[in-house]
Amino acid sequence: MKHNFGAGPCILPQEVFKQAAQAVLDFNDGLSILEISHRTTEFEAVVAEAEKLVKELLNVPAGYSVLFLQGGASLQFAMVPMNLLGEGQTASYLDTGVWASKAIKEAKMLGNVNVIASSKESNYTYIPKEYAVPSDSAYLHFTSNNTIYGTEYFEFPETAVPLVCDMSSDIMSRVFDVSKFGLIYAGAQKNIGPAGLTIVIVKDELLGKTGNKIPSMLDYKQHIANGSMYNTPPVFSIYVALLNLRWLRSKGGVAEIEKENIAKAAALYAEIDRNPLFKGTCAVEDRSRMNITFVMENPELEKPFLKLAEEHGIVGIKGHRSVGGFRASMYNALSITSVHALIEVMQIFAEKNK
Amino acid sequence: MKHNFGAGPCILPQEVFKQAAQAVLDFNDGLSILEISHRTTEFEAVVAEAEKLVKELLNVPAGYSVLFLQGGASLQFAMVPMNLLGEGQTASYLDTGVWASKAIKEAKMLGNVNVIASSKESNYTYIPKEYAVPSDSAYLHFTSNNTIYGTEYFEFPETAVPLVCDMSSDIMSRVFDVSKFGLIYAGAQKNIGPAGLTIVIVKDELLGKTGNKIPSMLDYKQHIANGSMYNTPPVFSIYVALLNLRWLRSKGGVAEIEKENIAKAAALYAEIDRNPLFKGTCAVEDRSRMNITFVMENPELEKPFLKLAEEHGIVGIKGHRSVGGFRASMYNALSITSVHALIEVMQIFAEKNK
CATH class of the missing domain: 3.40.640.10 (Type I PLP-dependent aspartate aminotransferase-like (Major domain))
Structure with missing residues (x-):
């Protein structure tokens, strides 16, 4: 999958x-x-x-x-x-x-x-x-x-x-x-x-x-x-x-999907803020729920992280060239399971690169 | 079909x-x-x-x-x-x-x-x-x-x-x-x-x-x-x-499909010209191979003909309101079998309405 x-x-x-x-x-x-x-x-x-x-x-x-x-x-x-x-x-x-x-x-x-x-x-x-x-x-x-x-x-x-x-x-x-x-x-x-x-x-x-x-x-x-x-x-x-x-x-319409989108974004931003290898790129109060941009404290680790993510079936997270790093787009159809899969890879990678 | x-x-x-x-x-x-x-x-x-x-x-x-x-x-x-x-x-x-x-x-x-x-x-x-x-x-x-x-x-x-x-x-x-x-x-x-x-x-x-x-x-x-x-x-x-x-x-490219299109159009125009119930609407030398427009000598027969055609699986031949009658569009993907099916219905209908 x-x-x-x-x-x-x-x-x-x-x-x-x-x-x-x-x-x-x-x-x-x-x-x-x-x-x-x-x-x-x-x-x-x-x-x-x-x-x-x-x-x-x-x-x-x-x-x-x-x-x-x-x-x-x-x-x-x-x-x-x-x-x-x-x-x-x-x-x-x-x-x-x-x-x-x-x-x-x-x-x-x-x-x-x-x-x-x-x-x-x-x-x-x-x-x-x-x-x-x-x-x-x-x-x-x-x-x-x-x-x-x-x-x-x-x-x-x-x-x-x-x-x-x-x-x-x-x-x-x-x-x-x-x-x-x-x-x-x-x-x-x-x-x-x-x-x-x-x-x-x-x-x-x-x-x-x-x-x-x-x-x-x-x-x-x-x-x-x-x-x-x-x-x-x-x-x-x-x-x-x-x-x-x-x-x-x-699914219950926009109000229901909004709850899911809030939960998905909250989970990923929490990991970005918690995980010592990653950092967000935007002002906290303006952080998008749809496109979550983040980079690594050590840019040399970005390629190996991308590789590990791909091995776990995660696609499309390479950041746009204007920002670099990563961009996780989390539109309505992306399930929280996928967000958890990404978070897990971030944690595995952090463990490996302590 | x-x-x-x-x-x-x-x-x-x-x-x-x-x-x-x-x-x-x-x-x-x-x-x-x-x-x-x-x-x-x-x-x-x-x-x-x-x-x-x-x-x-x-x-x-x-x-x-x-x-x-x-x-x-x-x-x-x-x-x-x-x-x-x-x-x-x-x-x-x-x-x-x-x-x-x-x-x-x-x-x-x-x-x-x-x-x-x-x-x-x-x-x-x-x-x-x-x-x-x-x-x-x-x-x-x-x-x-x-x-x-x-x-x-x-x-x-x-x-x-x-x-x-x-x-x-x-x-x-x-x-x-x-x-x-x-x-x-x-x-x-x-x-x-x-x-x-x-x-x-x-x-x-x-x-x-x-x-x-x-x-x-x-x-x-x-x-x-x-x-x-x-x-x-x-x-x-x-x-x-x-x-x-x-x-x-x-299929052999445009030259080959053109041969089929010529054959398809020739077959249908021949029937329109031969069949006493139908007539073409355009100058013979300018007749399109893609969209073949024709009407009935007796417009009252158009509805029953359309019905018979539908019963034979023929769809999309109702003419545009600007011209009336019928329009048979015969694009590349339409096989000569379909053209023959239409011709057959025209012949059956003519037989019924002699």
Whole structure:
């Protein structure tokens, strides 16, 4: 058995893989999910149920639309300013890592951007808390969880301007209040489903106000008007997302999975703090529950530790080159058994290297 | 057994479904294709082989890049002018159907467009042949096969300006000379693979010349520089496309499949022309081999015919609402056995309704 700590595309529940494989062979009446039209009643029901489940699991209030799009969060970096940032307006951004700064770079190509806080000077080891949001900002953009650096917002920015958030790596991992947000987007390939799908949750009343000319595929209003079927959607990715959302509901929903995520993160951080060979890389109060970054006091031991971990079936813990060391990504589908397996290897290794 | 004549997403070979299902359960070393990182050696090999196979099967000359993108042909409708149509320039377009006119609509949002010929006045039943391409056009855009109306270009436009083609519904179905083109794009969900993937083949020297500011995800040069991995690609759709391209090579490649496609289309058109109940909708010389549109002399018989066809396992032949009647889509993976099954039902029905 493998313990998959990969950062993404990443682990999904085994039962989802089984159901997905079955649908590739026979989704409906002998036809594969890969060969049916997206205009069939059967697939329209898939999209409708997936939308309903996103709304139910996140308690999305009335007045918001849920969209299933393509292009990942990276395409949202451009779509957000195209749709929300008018000529002469300025958008505020918080810079907390590689993805946040890519969002800033793309927005700058399309309009005026004000970076109101950044933790870049410390290699993004913390979430900035002291900043003022100009009240005339078109919106405030931030990244709720920083996959590469291992930080996460546990208190969201408070502001009267529309809040826009890239939640790619922690959506569906914890309870939060959608009504505080103007727009949320997330690449599916962490806690929602496979790669090739992006979820957008947008407050309808914010749209159509900039006067920008927006190509149809980049216009949220077009996708809303067409129920995420403006053109052929990523059929299989949406179907697998539905299977995974059903699994999440069967586990008791987001509130229940959050308890597990808290327990998993607490267990691993406790070991990092206890074990003399390891140390965390981020400010304790901002430590992510999804992506746990840590290094060794003695970097020469990192290779042998990685080797031992691999021998124990642990995969995907090599750290991103921007941080080094290790990154244990612990998304919803990773069981606490896998976390304990990693902790055990850390303890065995510490014993060997006393 | 079903005979899947659906227009897309559509039939793929049964062995591709089997291999794809297996990879969902265990792609590599116990891990599902849905849970591996796109940065693994194993997946990088998938992308490299898929690219190599596209180049080999289409005989793509040096100086062209092959890209695996998202967003379908519809996103290309915007990306093409963003990347190729500079301020003050004009692009020429040929209007041969719904998709061609959508491409025109999107391009008009982004620059100057000149529609140099259209068959709209006849409900797109033929391919216009008389037109002049202004020699200062940034490019000439056309749609090689019109999925909805059932027409196909058998002679491509001759022009000195760069030729841009939406080949979504006939790429990989017939031999053609890539070197005549500046840019080719195709939604994968006909002859390449499942929905959620778009293939672009572009002549490198055409790029980077407009001075347009292009968001990274919409910039071909960014995707080329990153080997189609600027961000997380649609992993599963690329993998299934690879399986399908391997199947096509094992069949003898595009030249061999073209022979089958010619035979399949000839058989069905012969029946349409012979059978007194049916008639084709398009100019004979422009009849598509991929999407065969036909109606009944007596429209009241269409429902009972559809019912009889369904009883014989024939699915997906209801015509698009723009044309009515029937559309038999006969992509690469549809066997001649299925075509004969349809012909047989047409003959049985004619016998019953003499």
